[in-house]
Amino acid sequence: MNRPWLLWIPLAVVAFFGGLAIFGLAEPEDTQVHSAMIGKKLPEFALPAATAGVPALSNTDMADGKPRLLNIFASWCLPCKAEAPYLEALKAAGVEIDAIAIRDKPEDVATFLAEFGNPFRRIGSDRELAVQLQLGSSGVPETYVIGGDGRILFQHMGDIRAEHVPMLIEKVNAAK
Amino acid sequence: MIAEAGLAALWLAAAMALLQLIGGLTLLRGGAGQLVPLIKPAAYMQGALCAFAFFALMWLFYVTDLSVLLVASNSHIDKPMIFKLAGTWGNHEGSMLLWVAVLSASGAAIAVLEKRVEAKTLYATLGVQAFIALGFFAFLLFASNPFERLVPAPVEGAGLNPLLQDVGLAFHPPTLYIGYVGLSVAFSFALGALLTNQVGPAFARAMRPWVLAAWIFLTIGIAAGSYWAYYELGWGGWWFWDPVENASLMPWLAATALLHSVSILATRNALRAWTIMLALVAFAMSMAGTFLVRSGILTSVHAFAVDPERGAFILALMLIYTGLAFVIFALRIGTVKQGEPFQLISREGGIVANNIFLSVILAVVLIGTLYPLAAEAMGDKISVGPPYFNKATVPIMVLLMLALLIGPMLRWRRDEIMRIKYWLIGATAILLCSGIAVWKLAPDIGIFPLLGIALSLALAVAAWLPLRGRKLLRTPLPVFGMVIAHFGIAVSVFGMAAESGFSKETLTALAPGESAEVSGWKVTLDDVKPVVGDNWVAVEGEIVVSKNGDAVVLRPQSRQFFKPEMQTSEAALLTRWNGQLYAVIAQPDQEGDGRWQVRLWWKPFVTFIWYGGILIALGGTLSLFGRMFRRAKKPAINKWQRA
Numbered sequence: 001m002n003r004p005w006l007l008w009i010p011l012a013v014v015a016f017f018g019g020l021a022i023f024g025l026a027e028p029e030d031t032q033v034h035s036a037m038i039g040k041k042l043p044e045f046a047l048p049a050a051t052a053g054v055p056a057l058s059n060t061d062m063a064d065g066k067p068r069l070l071n072i073f074a075s076w077c078l079p080c081k082a083e084a085p086y087l088e089a090l091k092a093a094g095v096e097i098d099a100i101a102i103r104d105k106p107e108d109v110a111t112f113l114a115e116f117g118n119p120f121r122r123i124g125s126d127r128e129l130a131v132q133l134q135l136g137s138s139g140v141p142e143t144y145v146i147g148g149d150g151r152i153l154f155q156h157m158g159d160i161r162a163e164h165v166p167m168l169i170e171k172v173n174a175a176k
Numbered sequence: 177m178i179a180e181a182g183l184a185a186l187w188l189a190a191a192m193a194l195l196q197l198i199g200g201l202t203l204l205r206g207g208a209g210q211l212v213p214l215i216k217p218a219a220y221m222q223g224a225l226c227a228f229a230f231f232a233l234m235w236l237f238y239v240t241d242l243s244v245l246l247v248a249s250n251s252h253i254d255k256p257m258i259f260k261l262a263g264t265w266g267n268h269e270g271s272m273l274l275w276v277a278v279l280s281a282s283g284a285a286i287a288v289l290e291k292r293v294e295a296k297t298l299y300a301t302l303g304v305q306a307f308i309a310l311g312f313f314a315f316l317l318f319a320s321n322p323f324e325r326l327v328p329a330p331v332e333g334a335g336l337n338p339l340l341q342d343v344g345l346a347f348h349p350p351t352l353y354i355g356y357v358g359l360s361v362a363f364s365f366a367l368g369a370l371l372t373n374q375v376g377p378a379f380a381r382a383m384r385p386w387v388l389a390a391w392i393f394l395t396i397g398i399a400a401g402s403y404w405a406y407y408e409l410g411w412g413g414w415w416f417w418d419p420v421e422n423a424s425l426m427p428w429l430a431a432t433a434l435l436h437s438v439s440i441l442a443t444r445n446a447l448r449a450w451t452i453m454l455a456l457v458a459f460a461m462s463m464a465g466t467f468l469v470r471s472g473i474l475t476s477v478h479a480f481a482v483d484p485e486r487g488a489f490i491l492a493l494m495l496i497y498t499g500l501a502f503v504i505f506a507l508r509i510g511t512v513k514q515g516e517p518f519q520l521i522s523r524e525g526g527i528v529a530n531n532i533f534l535s536v537i538l539a540v541v542l543i544g545t546l547y548p549l550a551a552e553a554m555g556d557k558i559s560v561g562p563p564y565f566n567k568a569t570v571p572i573m574v575l576l577m578l579a580l581l582i583g584p585m586l587r588w589r590r591d592e593i594m595r596i597k598y599w600l601i602g603a604t605a606i607l608l609c610s611g612i613a614v615w616k617l618a619p620d621i622g623i624f625p626l627l628g629i630a631l632s633l634a635l636a637v638a639a640w641l642p643l644r645g646r647k648l649l650r651t652p653l654p655v656f657g658m659v660i661a662h663f664g665i666a667v668s669v670f671g672m673a674a675e676s677g678f679s680k681e682t683l684t685a686l687a688p689g690e691s692a693e694v695s696g697w698k699v700t701l702d703d704v705k706p707v708v709g710d711n712w713v714a715v716e717g718e719i720v721v722s723k724n725g726d727a728v729v730l731r732p733q734s735r736q737f738f739k740p741e742m743q744t745s746e747a748a749l750l751t752r753w754n755g756q757l758y759a760v761i762a763q764p765d766q767e768g769d770g771r772w773q774v775r776l777w778w779k780p781f782v783t784f785i786w787y788g789g790i791l792i793a794l795g796g797t798l799s800l801f802g803r804m805f806r807r808a809k810k811p812a813i814n815k816w817q818r819a
Binding site: 004007008010011014015017018020021022023024025 | 457460464467471487488491495498503505506509546550552
């Protein structure tokens with residue numbers, strides 16, 4: 001072998017792998033969603049009311065200068081039932097919440113609200129998933145923090161659990 | 177008591193490994209080596225003690241001793257017996273104990289069986305084995321004690337991940353583990369030979385059965401895992417390029433290359449340094465794979481036993497072993513003499529081509545698997561999916577298959593390409609005819625499925641040609657092994673190409689009584705009803721499928737497990753010789769109108785993928801038996817000659 005340094009290449013590969021792996025282990029797990037929609041304005045939409053008694057929802061409703069949460073849910077979705085008490089807790093802490101009901105029927109939404117309470121100011125009905133897709137949401141439930149100017153500030157995937165409540169309150173307050 | 181005895185056996189086995197290592201070290205230091213006579217007995221004892229510990233744990237699972245933490249958290253009194261037993265290795269601690277038990281048993285087997293290499297090389301090899309074992313003993317005893325007690329004992333136990341409660345899967349991880357451990361033996365042999373300057377045919381013949389056995393287990397393990405993912409996950413895919421799948425593929429690629437290069441070293445005494453290098457890489461890949469699976473460092477659909485802290489331990493072991501090994505490699509490989517020369521057009525040349533292509537595929541898969549990690553280190557978050565892997569690996573596989581059409585036909589050392597000109601013309605004809613035929617039949621088929629079908633047909637013929645001109649009864653088994661394994665590749669590739677080129681999919685919502693159609697099959701949802709299993713409840717669809725008067729009932733299920741709670745879908749498969757109908761029933765349709773989501777696929781020749789895998793493993797087994805058989809026969813002939 002006339003180029004002895006070549007023999008050290010395997011060791012260099014091992015060292016590189018080790019370095020990467022140590023970095024990967026040391027890095028705290030990143031649960032934040034890096035959506036391309038963060039910082040952008042809400043898409044334009046005007047959804048009909050999802051059920052009688054709760055007003056409909058359009059993007060301009062959420063650009064009134066007050067930051068709030070936008071919850072994507074459905075009456076047929078199990079985790080949405082699980083997160084209902086935490087949405088109530090957020091409402092009790094003074095956070096305003098709007099919602100979009102996905103592929104739902106008015107009577108089902110009414111039953112859902114009757115059973116699990118209604119923490120929502122407005123609920124729009126998105127039967128064709130058109131708005132959900134524009135928001136970059138991949139499923140139910142999901143919760144967005146929307147700034148007072150109608151910008152998307154934060155996206156939370158999955159159900160809201162007890163530990164997420166203070167974090168969401170803080171995000172909404174920070175946007176004031 | 178059993179648990180404590182098992183733990184004590186583990187500690188004693190660790191002490192034996194330490195003794196074995198020190199014995200090996202004194203020998204290498206050129207000292208008097210009074211400890212050397214103890215090396216082999218230590219290896220026997222270590223093997224026996226570890227086997228005892230493993231069966232002790234299995235006993236605890238058999239009687240469901242819930243005062244043992246591992247049993248309590250992975251078993252349940254209501255679980256079927258086969259899964260109780262499979263629980264022994266269906267968790268982190270148990271699988272590590274299995275790993276150590278197999279490692280120690282192989283060490284004992286080397287000590288008993290190996291007569292071909294020089295004594296010094298054998299001792300050095302056992303020393304390296306002991307060094308590897310010590311790391312895992314430390315891991316078991318300090319970080320994942322399988323015999324830990326739980327006070328107070330619970331009354332029923334937590335259960336096993338329902339996805340893992342499947343006969344196929346109960347045996348998939350241990351099969352892979354045995355393969356990984358077999359590669360550790362190859363690693364030990366390579367280092368042993370390197371340290372004692374014995375890199376040559378004798379060492380290669382000693383190492384070859386271990387590589388072959390490891391490779392057979394890896395092949396079976398990967399094929400079984402692929403079939404399991406295909407029918408259990410309910411996505412209808414047989415390979416996702418998921419990090420965990422890649423983790424098992426990379427050692428297999430390295431082992432396949434090693435298998436070919438070690439046979440050159442054994443028969444032709446060439447490729448010495450390269451074979452050593454491959455043996456080290458193969459085990460490094462096994463360790464890296466285990467680390468990637470266990471640490472949860474990469475996001476994967478089937479990371480079952482994730483724990484970053486344990487990942488760190490495995491990483492440390494891996495860096496120590498492979499780092500030291502490659503340092504020894506760089507320092508000592510200069511002392512390995514150049515092997516026998518050979519010409520480019522020769523059997524050796526063909527195998528070198530095989531090794532180069534396999535290594536490139538290995539590098540591509542490794543880069544693709546680690547790239548997300550590297551990107552994250554640069555502050556980017558991305559994932560690398562099937563498009564990259566398919567685009568990057570399939571062209572190289574095409575080259576590999578082209579080499580396989582010619583390589584096994586060539587003679588050792590030097591050959592003339594003109595000698596096989598009739599076969600070259602024949603192969604070209606098969607490629608062109610089948611390619612054009614497929615293209616006429618399905619003009620919109622992609623280039624790779626087309627090439628895959630043409631190449632697999634040519635290979636299906638080429639694989640048998642090495643038998644031409646041989647007297648079949650006097651042909652050594654390893655030649656049959658090679659022929660069958662190569663034919664298995666043709667079968668498998670044909671299945672992959674046909675599946676990816678011609679699959680038909682229908683996603684529909686059916687109410688009971690309604691029908692749909694996929695690829696000529698009429699599919700009627702007759703009924704949907706609830707069913708109850710040992711530890712799950714499910715909705716089961718009764719689906720009648722019919723084609724040309726051939727009507728069969730399929731019963732796909734959507735299962736809800738409790739303890740732990742989880743939903744899985746059990747696909748129902750209808751197998752015909754020319755393909756499979758694959759049916760999955762999902763949730764009720766969300767509009768709530770009494771319809772159910774039903775997903776149907778017709779997958780032509782998909783079963784060939786696994787038949788091919790079985791043939792490949794069968795070829796390896798024949799080859800292994802052939803080598804063992806011949807080894808047993810040789811002394812008998814000598815006795816006859818002496819008489």
